[in-house]
Amino acid sequence: MTTLYGLKVSYFTGKMEGYLRYKEIPFTYRSMSVEDFTKRIPEKVGARQMPAIELADGRWMTDTSPMIDWFETHYPEPPILPADPVQAFLCRLIEDYADEWLWRPAMHFRWSYPVSATLLARQITDEIAPDVPIPGWLKRWRTERRQKSNFVDRDGVTPETRANVEGGYVTLLKLLTRILETRPFLFGGRPTLADIGLFGPLFRHFAMDPAPGVIMRETAPAVSEWVYRLWNARASRVDGPLVAGVPDDLLPLVKEIGETHLQALCANADAWARGDKSYEMVIQGAPYRAVPTSQYRVWCLEKLQERFRAVDDGALAALLGGQNALEPLLRIASPNSGYDPGRIAPFGSQSIPVFAQVRG
Numbered sequence: 206m207t208t209l210y211g212l213k214v215s216y217f218t219g220k221m222e223g224y225l226r227y228k229e230i231p232f233t234y235r236s237m238s239v240e241d242f243t244k245r246i247p248e249k250v251g252a253r254q255m256p257a258i259e260l261a262d263g264r265w266m267t268d269t270s271p272m273i274d275w276f277e278t279h280y281p282e283p284p285i286l287p288a289d290p291v292q293a294f295l296c297r298l299i300e301d302y303a304d305e306w307l308w309r310p311a312m313h314f315r316w317s318y319p320v321s322a323t324l325l326a327r328q329i330t331d332e333i334a335p336d337v338p339i340p341g342w343l344k345r346w347r348t349e350r351r352q353k354s355n356f357v358d359r360d361g362v363t364p365e366t367r368a369n370v371e372g373g374y375v376t377l378l379k380l381l382t383r384i385l386e387t388r389p390f391l392f393g394g395r396p397t398l399a400d401i402g403l404f405g406p407l408f409r410h411f412a413m414d415p416a417p418g419v420i421m422r423e424t425a426p427a428v429s430e431w432v433y434r435l436w437n438a439r440a441s442r443v444d445g446p447l448v449a450g451v452p453d454d455l456l457p458l459v460k461e462i463g464e465t466h467l468q469a470l471c472a473n474a475d476a477w478a479r480g481d482k483s484y485e486m487v488i489q490g491a492p493y494r495a496v497p498t499s500q501y502r503v504w505c506l507e508k509l510q511e512r513f514r515a516v517d518d519g520a521l522a523a524l525l526g527g528q529n530a531l532e533p534l535l536r537i538a539s540p541n542s543g544y545d546p547g548r549i550a551p552f553g554s555q556s557i558p559v560f561a562q563v564r565g
């Protein structure tokens with residue numbers, strides 16, 4: 206049996222569960238213990254991160270994007286990627302934006318607001334560390350401090366960027382509401398990788414956490430409905446057709462990704478090439494400083510460029526160009542992450558986390 210290790214409040218565990226449930230791939234969920242997270246799983250996969258999967262044959266894997274690609278080769282029907290290569294590329298782009306760019310607002314809304322932080326510190330420690338013999342208040346204090354300092358304070362959230370960090374979430378809700386008013390999922394009648402990618406931040410953080418949750422329920426109920434529609438979707442009964450082509454209502458999302466995530470990927474890849482541990486960037490006018498450089502995110506840009514070049518369709522370049530997203534996608538001539546040269550991800554014991562500098 207496939208065993209998924211994670212936590213019930215975790216961004217990427219939620220993404221993986223959403224995928225496995227929709228595809229009706231049998232699996233058992235196990236809460237990750239502190240021992241799993243800090244020792245057992247890093248020994249198996251390399252990265253200290255969740256989720257991780259142990260297959261029935263004893264092999265381990267991590268990293269949701271390559272894991273989903275691997276499952277797609279074993280459970281191909283119905284495919285999570287559209288047959289239309291332009292739509293498929295947009296799914297990859299939206300997934301990457303959801304995985305990497307929305308991480309910061311998701312962590313900010315969770316850890317900067319006491320109403321969220323208090324609840325989440327309790328939920329996390331109750332699940333990951335029920336038997337650790339130190340007082341509960343100390344476990345919760347340590348968890349809150351670890352998460353806030355690594356993923357908010359040391360990830361560029363400051364008084365100067367806070368409005369941009371929060372505004373990105375509000376913009377996303379507006380853009381998704383327009384799309385979901387006309388169809389159940391981003392590309393039509395069934396989920397694609399675009400929905401699964403967005404599910405990471407939107408389910409376990411933005412819908413479930415108190416501070417962003419109230420914003421979603423009050424201002425974007427169509428998005429709340431989509432979150433739970435996807436959680437309940439099963440391939441054997443949710444099998445509506447996808448739309449033809451790329452509907453106009455998806456274009457503002459591509460533009461938003463070009464202004465935010467792709468700019469950040471370029472700034473990060475430049476810093477990596479210079480050997481800098483952190484970098485500055487201006488996103489939609491907001492000055493982000495001391496953002497930690499991520500080798501993993503250089504790999505993200507490398508993969509996106511590779512996938513773009515594989516499409517070989519002028520229509521895709523025209524679509525991205527029309528939203529100012531082509532230039533940042535291709536700005537860095539050859540991002541060279543040096544990660545996964547043997548193309549063995551999601552397997553192997555050398556996988557890397559998104560941030561190498563996490564403390565605690």
Ligand SMILES: N[C@@H](CCC(=O)N[C@@H](CS)C(=O)NCC(=O)O)C(=O)O
Nearest residue numbers: 215216217253254255268269270563
């Ligand atoms: N690229 C990975 C990212 C996984 C990830 O970063 N997971 C978070 C929790 S949702 C984590 O374990 N972070 C490491 C930490 O907290 O130290 C994936 O797609 O699975």
